[in-house]
Amino acid sequence: MLLLLIGGFLLQYPQLIPFVDTLDPNSFFDLSRHSFGRLIMLLPVTYAALVFGIRIGLLVLLAAISIIVPNLFILEIPITADDIIEIIGIVIIGLVVNLWLESYETDKHHRQMAYLRLENAQRELQRMQQNLRFYLKQITIAQEEERRRIAQELHDDTAQDLIAISRKIDGYMSLHPALPSSDEAYFEDVHQHLNRTLSSVRRFSQDLRPSVLDDLGLIPAIEWLAPELDKHFKFKTEIQIIGKPRRFPVETELVLFRIVQESLRNIGKHAFADKVWLTIDFSDQATYLTIKDNGRGFNPPERIGDLAVNGKLGLTGMQERARLIGANLKIDSVPSQGTTVTVELPMATDSKEHTY
Ligand SMILES: Nc1ncnc2c1ncn2[C@@H]1O[C@H](COP(=O)(O)OP(=O)(O)O)[C@@H](O)[C@H]1O
Ligand SMILES: [Mg+2]
Structure with missing residues (x-):
């Protein structure tokens, strides 16, 4: 210059x-x-x-x-x-x-x-999302833990107490064979009532956390769950397993089980379907879980998470749980053409698996 x-x-x-x-x-x-x-x-x-x-x-x-x-x-x-x-x-x-x-x-x-402010806001948003995910994960873990604890208490304490009471009644009756017939009818009625309560406590406990899932794994748990819900909601679920079944870590199997459970309940509550096709495809690259119904279908929102604002947490919960195990959940539905829920669990995330 x-x-x-x-x-x-x-x-x-x-x-x-x-x-x-x-x-x-x-x-x-x-x-x-x-x-x-x-x-x-x-x-x-x-x-x-x-x-x-x-x-x-x-x-x-x-x-x-x-x-x-x-x-x-x-x-x-x-x-x-x-x-x-x-x-x-x-x-x-x-x-x-x-x-x-x-x-x-x-x-x-x-x-x-302005650009710097935008970048900061984006970073802040990302951090908040991460915190939210972490929080959600902790809540899910805590909820499952609580369910497991209650299920165990119902099974180990409440159910055992009911069995003990039932036995005491049996014992009393066999010690007093000459009871008046009105007393005998009364005890018989109490006995039956106790057995019904015992069955519902067992069902409730299984519903909270099926022991078959922990003991035998995902497929037996689904094979137990589907007929239970079929009976309750009056539809028929056809289960198909494709490929050689694999076992996954406990938390992965639990998430897949919860997805099946919520999907079948949704079908029972909303779909008015009479037929459900449940498929688990163990392919080489991934595992695919599909639950398809022939019900009335619906218009899913663009972002499933939007449903949560209206207090509908089922589908959102399914999607978030799937994300926690590295899976991708998709909901396809068209009014009057049924609904299909698909979960894709890539091979990379199930490295800890072992075969049945
Ligand atoms: N299989 C299905 N068939 C028809 N509608 C469904 C099905 N699954 C979900 N929906 C619709 O999606 C909505 C959200 O489901 P969800 O998040 O599980 O909440 P909720 O079951 O508590 O209503 C339901 O209210 C229903 O309208
Ligand atoms: Mg629901």
Whole structure:
């Protein structure tokens, strides 16, 4: 910039360098040499504004004017209106260039700030999502643990107590064979009531956490669950296993079981179907679980998670649970054409599996 200023200065004062004297004052693109010299002074002004900002830009404009103006008096020719207009023009252009570059810089700065804010917001959102996922995972684990504990207590304590009471009644009756028939009928009624309560406690316990899942694994658990729900909801589930069955880690099998359980309950509650096809396909790359019904179908929202806002947590829970084990859950449904829930569990996530 200093070089440009010096260059401009020399153009204003060519008498300081001997050879320029010989130049034709009118040879610069139809501009007089003085006009050209003045215009050239805009170069350092623009450069300074561009590189160092408006303050230095204005300072250089001031310097340029203080180089140009004294020359008017040094040249011993009359000062014309053109000279004055030219100098005013240069001042105006210099100012405009400075202001324009300044506003451009400010804009750029604002854009950068907005971009940074957006990036921060995105990072914050990502962190919040991660926290939410972690929280959801912990809640799911805690819920399953609680279910397991209650199921075990029902099975080990409540059911055993009911059995003990039932035995006591049996014992009392066999010790008193000559009971009046009204008493005998009464005890028989209590005995039957106890047995019904025992069955429902067992069913409740199995529903909370089927011991067959822990003892024998996913397929036997599904084979136990499906007829239970068939009976309850009055549809018929056809189970098909394709490929060589594999075992997965406990938590993976539990998630797949819960998905089947919620899907079959949804069919019972909403689909009005009479037929369900449940398929588990153990292919080489992945395991596919499909639950398809011939019910009335529905219009699933674009994001299944949106259902949660209306208190419908079943499908959202299924999707989130699937994500926890690295699986992908898809719901395909069209009104009056049934619903299909598909879970794809890639091979990579079931590395801890072992065969039946
Ligand atoms: N198999 C199905 N057939 C028809 N509609 C279904 C089926 N599964 C789910 N739906 C619809 O999706 C909605 C959300 O299901 P879900 O999240 O499990 O909540 P909920 O069962 O508590 O209503 C249901 O209210 C129902 O309208
Ligand atoms: Mg549901």
